[in-house]
Amino acid sequence: DLHKKWWKEAVVYQIYPRSFYDSNGxxxxxLPGIIEKLDYLQELGVDVIWLNPIYKSPNADNGYDISDYYDIMDEFGTMEDFDRLLNEAHKRGIKIVMDLVVNHTSDEHKWFLESRKSKDNPYRDFYFWRPGKNGGPPNNWTSFFSGPAWEYDELTGEYYLHLFAVKQPDLNWNNPQVRQEIYKMMKWWLDKGIDGFRMDVINLISKVEGLPDDPDENQGGLIGFKYYANGPRVHEYLQEMNREVLSKYxxxxxxxxxxxxxxIAKLYVEYDRNELNMLFHFEHMDMDCSGSKWNIKPWKLTDLKKIMYKWYLALKDKGWNSLYLNNHDQPRMVSRFGNDKEYRVESAKLLATLLHTWQGTPYIYQGEEIGMTNCKFESIDEFRDIETLNWYKEMKKLGKSDEELLEILNKRSRDHARTPMQWDDSENAGFTKGTPWIKVNPNYKEINVKKALEDKNSVFYYYKKLIELRKKHPVIVYGDVQMLYEDDEKIFAYTRSYEDERLLVVMNFSEEESEFLAPNEIFTQKPELLISNYEIDDNIQEKIVLKPYESRVYKI
Ligand code: ISL
Ligand code: CA
Structure with missing residues (x-):
């Protein structure tokens, strides 16, 4: 089968190196810290590691502001450490995918340092420099990290564009030299033997000619995105990148x-487009907010089902989905979509069941496999993330109180994902012998890897088993999805089928017992229970009463 691919069969584990393991106090x-933990990842059974950026960076945005693509961030180690990591991972059958951040660089990158020197510097056109308009910035676009998307530079009296932080100037992809530099750099890493790229905001790289003002200023969120999201030349660029680089590996x-x-996604991932294998979309991340991420509203199970099914159908047989419920930019999934108190373990397993039995490649974010939760931040000084801190300052100017801001941040800040990995119950959760760069979640004595490894019913072993099942049953990877109970607000259920294998997945996304009646034809033969998050006897009836957050997977 032409469409069988290793990256469809794989499970990816995302590492945020700054918060994973500190080897030197x-x-x-x-990086040496990651090497020390490779055996742990091998035990879990993951196939691929996605590393958040490890390149040289002044860390305005924790490595998403790169000052040298060919070097390693001082704090993380050296290129020798990286080579060793790659080699040690490969020895264990684990691949490494790197973050590729090429919508912008750091303002300390040599291209930008040159570019700002004078209007006729050869690097000037590597970025977007424009004169101001009516005594202000060239247009009204706002930045993802609050405030205008333009920064004035005294030296030449012009502004540069930064969709993210002031220290993250946007690269000008219209310039063929920029593209060639990036392709060269990508080849350099691929020739070293890395196994792929996660491409940061890659659909923002093409800006509409003329960078027009956005007439719609009152949309409550970002102003201007329609002029660069999925912009006019993005597919041309990605096809060029694919032709010149990606297709060779x-x-x-x-x-x-x-x-x-x-x-829109089809244009990036359909097989015959020759662009990318998969995307991370945000539709399910937007379910519980309106306008902007800071505007929180309750989410509905039927919305999640609709989104997932819609994406499945759209890409079926033509492309491939990626599956995630959290990452380094999002709150912890068990706190957001499950119950991080009395049903923490059950709901962590339930969410894992969904991620690993739906069609697509599952991405596990570090700590998810032990059911790590959001953290309680007591005051603004405990936050580190630039998005959080900029937004806080902006809201303070508008007169908001610390109390109301903290309440929102305690649900939404990116720092929930960035508290250190909880390895054991010793000081700082065993993450560091020194002072951690960000606070450790106080629940580490309860929730940590050591404890998880000692408990055969832990979230960890449930993940391990899900991953093993993926290797044993091709239906989990390739099976078609048939939805059951589509309009139910508590039960998420579906079957999967591939060749002569069939699965039934039933999950109760609620704190109440819920009844599930299997369609007649499903239980004509005695089904085999593959995995469940409660002890149950296998005397299965057509009517199943599911306990709070119960999930079961049957082979039928
Ligand atoms: O983090 C977000 C919401 O909290 C997103 O808006 C995020 O800024 C956006 O998805 C882009 O994210 C990526 O690029 C950013 C970087 O800060 C993020 O960590 C990265 O995942 C700029 O490089
Ligand atoms: Ca260190």
């Missing part, structure tokens, strides 16, 4: 793409 996770690619619908 400076309070910051590092056996690798996987996943684009991070805010503002995509399934219809």
């Amino acid at each position: 400076d309070g910051i996770g590092d 056996d690798i996987m690619t996943v684009g991070e793409t805010p503002f995509v619908t399934p219809e």
Whole structure:
């Protein structure tokens, strides 16, 4: 089968190196620290590691502001450490995918340092420099991290564009030299033997000619995105990148793409487009907010089902989905979509069941496999993330109180994902012998890897088993999805089928017992229970009463 691919069969584990494991006591996770934990990841059974950026960076946005693509961030180690990591991972059958951040660089990158020197510097056109308009910035676009998307530079009296932080100037992809530099750099890493790229905001790289003002200033969120999200030349660029670089290697690619619908996504991932393998879309991340991420509203199970099914159908047989419920930019999934108190373990397993039995490649974010939760931040000084801190300052100017801001941040800050990995119940959760760069979640004595490994019913072993099942049953990877109970607000259920194998997945997304009646034809033969998150006897009836957050997977 032409469409069988290793990256469809794989399970990816995302590492945020700064918060994973500190090997030298400076309070910051590092590459030697990751090497020390490879055996742990092998025990879990993952196939691929996606590393958040490890390149040289002044860390305005924790490595998403790169000052040298060919070097390693000082805090994380050296290129020798990286080579050793790659080699040690490969020895264990684990591939490594790197973050590729090429919508912008750091303002300390040599291209930008040159570019700002004078209007006729050869690097000037590597970025977007424009004169101001009516005594202000060139247009009204706002930045993802609050405030205008333009920064004035005294030296030449012009502004530069930064969709993210002031220290993250946007690269000008219209310039063929920029593209060639990036392709060269990508080849350099691929020739080292890395196994693919996760491409940061890759659908923002093409800006509409003329960078027009956005007439719609009152949309409550970002102003201007319609002029660069999925912009006019983005597919031309990605096809060029694919032709010149990606197609020459056996690798996987996943684009991070805010503002995509399934219809737009097809243009990036359909097989005959020759662009990317998969995308991270945000439709399910937007379920519980309106306008902006800070505007929180309750989410509905039927919305989640509709979104997932819609994406499945859209890409079925033509492309491939990626599956995630949290990452380094999002709150912890068990706190957001489950219950991180009395049903923490059950709901962590339930969410895992969904991620690992739906069609697509599952991405596990570090700590998810032990059911790590959001953290209680007591005051603004405990936050580190630039998005959080900029937004806080902006809201303070508007007169908001610390109390109301903290309440929102305690649900939404990116720092929930960035508290250190909880390894054991010793000081700092065993993450560091020094002072951690960000606070450790106080629940580490209860929730940690050591404890998980000692308990055969832990979230960890449930993940391990799900991963094993994926290797044993091709239906989990390739099976078609048939939805059951589509309009139910508590039960998420479906079957999967591939060749002569069939699965039934039933999950109760609620704190009440819920009844599930299996369609007649399903239980004509005695089904085999493959995995469940409660002790149950296998005397299965057509009517199942599911306990709070119960999930079961049957082979039928
Ligand atoms: O983090 C977000 C919401 O809290 C998103 O809006 C995020 O900024 C957007 O998805 C882009 O994210 C990526 O690029 C950013 C970086 O800060 C994020 O960590 C990265 O995942 C800029 O490089
Ligand atoms: Ca360190």
